[in-house]
Amino acid sequence: MVKKRERLEIIRDILQAISDAKNIKPTRLLYSSNLSPQMFKEYVGELSTKGLIRESKVKNNKVFILTKKGTDFLKSYKELEGTIRNFGL
Amino acid sequence: MQKLIYSYNPSHKMGIDLILQNTELMTILYAFFIAFICAILVLKIDRMFKISDYQGLRYIRNAFFFYSLSFIILFVLGRGEVNASLIYTKVIWFLFKFLITTAVLFLLYSLIWKKVEKNKSHNSLFNLKSATIYLIALVLSITGTHIFYPSQIILNIAILSFSLKNLINEKNKYPFLKYYSIAICASLLHWTTSYLIELGLLNAHTAILSIFGNLAFFLIFLGGILNITRNKNG
Numbered sequence: 001m002v003k004k005r006e007r008l009e010i011i012r013d014i015l016q017a018i019s020d021a022k023n024i025k026p027t028r029l030l031y032s033s034n035l036s037p038q039m040f041k042e043y044v045g046e047l048s049t050k051g052l053i054r055e056s057k058v059k060n061n062k063v064f065i066l067t068k069k070g071t072d073f074l075k076s077y078k079e080l081e082g083t084i085r086n087f088g089l
Numbered sequence: 090m091q092k093l094i095y096s097y098n099p100s101h102k103m104g105i106d107l108i109l110q111n112t113e114l115m116t117i118l119y120a121f122f123i124a125f126i127c128a129i130l131v132l133k134i135d136r137m138f139k140i141s142d143y144q145g146l147r148y149i150r151n152a153f154f155f156y157s158l159s160f161i162i163l164f165v166l167g168r169g170e171v172n173a174s175l176i177y178t179k180v181i182w183f184l185f186k187f188l189i190t191t192a193v194l195f196l197l198y199s200l201i202w203k204k205v206e207k208n209k210s211h212n213s214l215f216n217l218k219s220a221t222i223y224l225i226a227l228v229l230s231i232t233g234t235h236i237f238y239p240s241q242i243i244l245n246i247a248i249l250s251f252s253l254k255n256l257i258n259e260k261n262k263y264p265f266l267k268y269y270s271i272a273i274c275a276s277l278l279h280w281t282t283s284y285l286i287e288l289g290l291l292n293a294h295t296a297i298l299s300i301f302g303n304l305a306f307f308l309i310f311l312g313g314i315l316n317i318t319r320n321k322n323g
Contacts, residue, residue, distance in 0.1 A: 008143060050142065073140050080141050082317040083134070086265035088200055088255035089145025 023063040120164030127157030148199035159188035186230035200251040238284035272309035278302035
């Protein structure tokens with residue numbers, strides 16, 4: 001059975017998808033994130049509220065882009081994951 | 090521990106006369122050193138928590154925050170204890186017991202929060218779970234030696250059992266899990282030695298074991314976090 005992704009891994013995957021594409025349309029991000037539409041909405045809402053991502057417009061299309069905080073999260077992800085796993089948190 | 094430090098008689102056996110002749114200074118340095126280690130841990134973990142909003146980081150940060158406060162209270166505010174009034178001494182000792190128990194409970198909670206929490210709280214210092222932790226700490230801090238010391242030993246054994254469980258589950262995948270358990274063993278050594286000295290079953294000179302146990306506990310955690318943040322790969 002495939003191991004269920006943890007919350008932090010899902011966040012990393014969403015941010016990584018945005019980072020790779022520079023800007024990404026919601027539908028494409030939904031496919032990349034591999035989440036149900038409901039879960040996707042919740043995660044994207046949370047990430048926007050926390051300032052990790054923000055909405056923008058490119059050629060009149062809604063896209064998501066990474067903020068500085070989001071970029072910092074990706075950079076620190078290994079450090080974060082290392083601390084969480086090594087400290088058994 | 091309070092009695093250990095202050096009743097520790099710097100007599101002939103050790104070849105560290107300079108240290109022993111300056112017990113008060115060394116005590117303050119010891120407290121500041123531990124508080125400094127805790128401050129580094131709190132700041133590093135807090136930075137990670139602010140980025141990730143991960144609850145486990147929040148609880149371990151709180152643990153080291155309370156450890157830091159407890160040592161400052163006991164060894165800095167309580168340093169004039171010999172000449173201080175009995176009430177002042179009792180208040181300091183009560184605060185120390187309360188803060189250190191809170192720290193140990195937060196450390197334990199950082200290992201089990203996933204099993205306990207359903208909803209995320211926005212403030213980790215003032216909510217129902219924290220109130221429960223404070224209440225348990227309050228009850229334990231008003232107890233005497235024969236409940237307080239064994240309670241610390243039991244709490245540390247609980248932490249050790251969860252850390253060993255993590256170590257077995259992860260099968261040596263994360264190197265610090267092993268050191269985490271060693272750190273808790275050092276803490277156990279500290280509390281057990283302190284209790285046995287309180288009971289008069291160990292010579293007061295063995296207080297040095299207790300101090301080393303305590304220092305080892307904090308230094309192992311500091312080494313762990315510095316290593317992880319330096320390598321960035323855990």
